[in-house]
Amino acid sequence: MSLDISFIGILIGSIMASSVPLILAASGELITERSGVLNLGVEGMMIIGAISGFALMVLTDNLFIAIVGSMLSGVIISLIFGFLTQSLLTNHVATGLALTIFGIGLSAMLGKNFVGIPGKEFPILFSSLRESIPLFGPILFGHSIVLYFAFALPFLTNYFLKKTKLGLVVRAVGDSPVSASNQGINVILVRYCCILYGGAMCGLAGAYLSLIYTPQWIENMTAGRGWIALALVVFATWSPIKVLIGALIFGGITILQLHMQAIGFRIPVQFLSALPYLMTIIVLVVISRDSRKIKLNTPTSLGRIFYKEK
Amino acid sequence: MALYFFTPFIAIILTILGGGMIFYILGFNPIEALKFYFITPISNLYGFSELLLKATPLCLIAIGLSFCFKSNNWNIGAEGQLTFGAIVGGGVALLFYNQEGFYILPLVIIAGAIGGMIFALIPAILKTYFNTNEILVSLMLVYVSKLLLDYLVVGPWSNPEGFNFPETRQFSDSSRMPLLFEGLRIHAGIFLALAAVMLSWFVLYKTYLGFQIKVSGLSLKTAKYAGFKGKTMILVVFMISGACAGLAGVGEITGPIGQLHRMISPDYGFTAIIVAFLGRLNPFGIIFASLVVALTYLGAETAQIFLQIPKYTGQVFQGMILFFLLASDYLLFFKVKILNLKKNEPRH
Numbered sequence: 001m002s003l004d005i006s007f008i009g010i011l012i013g014s015i016m017a018s019s020v021p022l023i024l025a026a027s028g029e030l031i032t033e034r035s036g037v038l039n040l041g042v043e044g045m046m047i048i049g050a051i052s053g054f055a056l057m058v059l060t061d062n063l064f065i066a067i068v069g070s071m072l073s074g075v076i077i078s079l080i081f082g083f084l085t086q087s088l089l090t091n092h093v094a095t096g097l098a099l100t101i102f103g104i105g106l107s108a109m110l111g112k113n114f115v116g117i118p119g120k121e122f123p124i125l126f127s128s129l130r131e132s133i134p135l136f137g138p139i140l141f142g143h144s145i146v147l148y149f150a151f152a153l154p155f156l157t158n159y160f161l162k163k164t165k166l167g168l169v170v171r172a173v174g175d176s177p178v179s180a181s182n183q184g185i186n187v188i189l190v191r192y193c194c195i196l197y198g199g200a201m202c203g204l205a206g207a208y209l210s211l212i213y214t215p216q217w218i219e220n221m222t223a224g225r226g227w228i229a230l231a232l233v234v235f236a237t238w239s240p241i242k243v244l245i246g247a248l249i250f251g252g253i254t255i256l257q258l259h260m261q262a263i264g265f266r267i268p269v270q271f272l273s274a275l276p277y278l279m280t281i282i283v284l285v286v287i288s289r290d291s292r293k294i295k296l297n298t299p300t301s302l303g304r305i306f307y308k309e310k
Numbered sequence: 311m312a313l314y315f316f317t318p319f320i321a322i323i324l325t326i327l328g329g330g331m332i333f334y335i336l337g338f339n340p341i342e343a344l345k346f347y348f349i350t351p352i353s354n355l356y357g358f359s360e361l362l363l364k365a366t367p368l369c370l371i372a373i374g375l376s377f378c379f380k381s382n383n384w385n386i387g388a389e390g391q392l393t394f395g396a397i398v399g400g401g402v403a404l405l406f407y408n409q410e411g412f413y414i415l416p417l418v419i420i421a422g423a424i425g426g427m428i429f430a431l432i433p434a435i436l437k438t439y440f441n442t443n444e445i446l447v448s449l450m451l452v453y454v455s456k457l458l459l460d461y462l463v464v465g466p467w468s469n470p471e472g473f474n475f476p477e478t479r480q481f482s483d484s485s486r487m488p489l490l491f492e493g494l495r496i497h498a499g500i501f502l503a504l505a506a507v508m509l510s511w512f513v514l515y516k517t518y519l520g521f522q523i524k525v526s527g528l529s530l531k532t533a534k535y536a537g538f539k540g541k542t543m544i545l546v547v548f549m550i551s552g553a554c555a556g557l558a559g560v561g562e563i564t565g566p567i568g569q570l571h572r573m574i575s576p577d578y579g580f581t582a583i584i585v586a587f588l589g590r591l592n593p594f595g596i597i598f599a600s601l602v603v604a605l606t607y608l609g610a611e612t613a614q615i616f617l618q619i620p621k622y623t624g625q626v627f628q629g630m631i632l633f634f635l636l637a638s639d640y641l642l643f644f645k646v647k648i649l650n651l652k653k654n655e656p657r658h
Contacts, residue, residue: 039388040445044629091634093384093445098636102629109336205597219622224453234446244610248494272460277450281436288442 009138011255017213019251020202021046021151021205021222025229026236026243028201033233034161035194036174038303040080040096044103044225049074049206051107054217055114064124067146067207075196077103081188082195083303086188092303096257100226103196109217119215144212146204155202157240168280170194174299177306202226230267231280238298250276314642315595318588321634322602325427328630340615341458346616347627349623357608359494363566364607366573367392367558369600370504372555373510376591377547380514381523382530385548387448388434391426393455395556396563398425400570403485403563404478405468413553414484419502419560426556427549429455436546438541444548452579459608465568477571506554511593523547524573555579576607586634603628604626 025042032039053070057063081099084090125148126141133141151221161167169190172180177187210217228250236242257272329347330340335557351357372389376387399422406414433447460476467477487497516522524541526533533540562574589596610624 028474036540084633084636088637088640090639093386094587094632095636097386098629098632100629101580101584101625104635105622105627105629106626108620109332109626112618112620174420219620227453231446231450234443268461268465270457270464274454274457277453279451281442281447284446285440286437286443289440291441 005139009136011259013138013143015149015248015252015255016139017147018254019025019247020147021208021213021225022229022232022250023150023153023244024146024208025159025202025206025226025231025246027150028051028198028205028242028244029229030157030233030236030238031161031170031201032194032198033302034299035191036299036304036306037191037195037302038092038096039078039081039084039099039192039198040093040230041099041103043197043222043224044100044201045074045077045202046103046206046209046229047107048077048103048227049203050061050210051111051114051206051217053207054119054210055110057120057211058114058117061120063120063211065077066211067204070203070207070211071200072203074199074201074206075107076199078195078199078202081199082192086195089305089307091305104220111217111219114217115219117217119211120179122215133270140253142188144208146208146212150208154240154244157243161177161240171299174301175305177301178275181306191306202229207228227254228276231277234287235280235283240250249279264289273305276310282292315590315592317638318590318595318599318635320638321588324634324638325627325630327536328634329627330440332626336619338619343613343617346613348605351605351608351612356494358459359491359496360608361604362496362500362600364604365597365600366500366503366565367512367562367578367586368421368603369596370506370558370561371555371579372585372589372596373503373506373593374551375512375582376589376593376596377411377523377550379527379586381526381543381547383434383437383544383547384445384465385430385448385551386445386583386641387430387452387579388451388551388582389575389577390448390452390455390581391429391552391555392559392562392575393452393459394429394559395422395426395552396559396570396574396643397455397459397490398422398428399556399560400481400563401467403481404570406481406485406575407482410506412483412484414482415564419557423553424535426552426554427655428552429523430548430552430555431545431624434545438544458600459570459574460572463556463572469569478569480569481564483565486568487561495566497561497565498558499565502557502561506557507593507597512560514593519543555582558582570602581607584628588635605656606631612631615625 010147025046029039049070051075053066056069057066062271081095084095085092088249092175122144124142124144161171169185173185173190182186200286206222209221232243232246235246253272253275257269260267326344330344333343334340352361371392375385375388399418401422403418429451433444433449436442436447437444463476463478467478469477487499490496490498502582514523522533522538525536526538526540526543558578559574562572567574581603585596585599588600588602606624606627610621612622613619614621
């Protein structure tokens with residue numbers, strides 16, 4: 001196999017495409033976690049987004065409705081999590097796990113009649129430029145609008161958290177809900193919003209899979225990407241820009257293993273597939289050893305239940 | 311306190327009602343669908359044996375998890391510990407694939423328990439010495455162990471006479487759990503689960519270790535003031551929990567399966583988390599909860615055959631049970647909150 005320039009361009013383009021669901025879901029979860037809520041239901045919300053996006057596309061034949069609908073369905077399902085953890089003060093870990101188990105089951109139930117239906121081609125932007133520029137063409141152009149949005153999202157998230165007043169409110173709520181509450185901030189409301197936003201992004205991430213990346217519905221098609229997205233947030237020490245870098249690394253490993261399989265590379269493919277998980281553990285160990293480093297970015301009250309004393 | 315053990319029943323009733331509603335929305339007769347789900351599977355002796363067969367691993371794992379959860383250690387990677395236990399136990403069974411002997415099965419079982427234990431020690435050691443989050447580490451390891459199993463059954467351990475199917479040789483009869491009744495799949499592994507229940511009850515309620523575990527769960531600060539060795543305790547509860555999950559894995563491969571292949575567990579390790587909660591982390595509660603949750607597995611299979619509903623619906627029920635259980639805890643929490651507020655008042 002020759003490593004010519006056009007191949008490298010296509011390779012990088014495909015790595016970018018495979019990292020999109022990770023970026024979207026992890027950026028959403030990052031905001032949720034920054035507000036002090038640990039939602040382990042990412043996988044469940046993604047798969048619900050995947051089936052509702054695909055079902056709406058088949059039923060309405062309108063990709064815009066499908067995309068918006070998938071985000072809405074993510075919001076609706078995350079509302080269950082929000083209501084339980086924020087209004088009924090349930091344990092975040094257990095509720096999130098229940099959400100994932102429930103979501104996978106429900107998606108298979110809803111998707112029963114959509115198995116085997118071919119998807120629709122999703123419009124790509126600047127497809128003429130893709131062919132005309134040698135290396136950067138396939139990297140920069142010829143992608144779906146969702147991909148461009150995903151790559152802008154970490155920067156927007158970063159700006160939101162660091163430069164806007166609302167971002168400060170989110171961080172305050174995540175670090176010290178009691179002080180935030182004393183400042184007159186409605187902690188529960190802020191956390192609800194962050195949970196629902198996370199749900200919307202996870203829904204979109206799922207829809208990207210079922211509408212754009214592999215346009216069809218397969219049971220359990222998110223295949224653990226939600227868990228990787230969760231790991232990514234920690235991997236990135238809750239920093240949006242590092243989420244982007246981490247997603248590209250993880251996406252890169254996925255693509256690399258496909259190509260290595262194709263060339264008949266010696267390392268068993270399962271070891272390459274295990275790399276993202278092992279790397280996350282290693283990063284966790286490295287960042288957690290230094291308690292200052294982890295304090296700098298970790299939402300201090302992550303996963304702790306907050307209630308306002310009346 | 312009575313309410314504490316009563317709310318799981320409320321959760322189960324609400325789940326059945328919720329399930330009926332979902333069936334109705336999907337266009338099935340809810341009464342008939344629920345009958346296929348919860349009554350048909352256990353209406354004969356074979357079905358009842360299948361129920362116990364599925365409840366066995368769930369009960370074992372949940373018993374182990376109760377040690378972790380009671381002491382505030384969030385081991386959610388039991389599925390990985392089950393898989394790794396099955397790999398180690400299965401490896402031993404494969405060593406003896408052409409031999410018979412009374413000593414083989416005990417060796418396989420012990421190997422499985424040790425395998426699960428070692429795998430659970432990874433998040434425990436990382437938590438105690440590197441301060442890492444055990445939720446994420448134990449979870450990541452689930453995928454690592456499943457990929458390792460996949461590699462082994464496709465590659466080095468695949469059956470040489472197996473036409474490249476992703477599975478190992480069949481274990482010899484000496485590596486198989488003895489069946490309890492002719493024609494039924496229920497096997498001696500159920501005694502392992504019952505022994506685990508008894509032992510865990512004894513350890514949790516009658517020993518100093520159990521006391522330490524409970525105190526640490528209620529208040530880490532108190533445990534520190536009392537001078538409990540926090541690190542050792544974390545390692546111990548993870549080891550107990552991993553060993554139980556490993557036993558469950560070995561019970562599956564030496565019981566109904568009889569070899570290693572990719573699908574040795576339909577996510578028992580994750581579902582057991584629900585079982586542990588539904589059983590209120592109480593050994594006898596867990597027996598009851600494992601039977602209820604095992605029924606959702608069986609019901610899903612029956613419903614798939616008779617109503618052509620994907621068997622993933624079992625997960626809808628499992629998720630709903632946990633949702634309703636957690637929600638009904640609000641009643642309890644509210645009571646606790648009022649008491650706590652009164653106690654805390656002088657501090658403000």
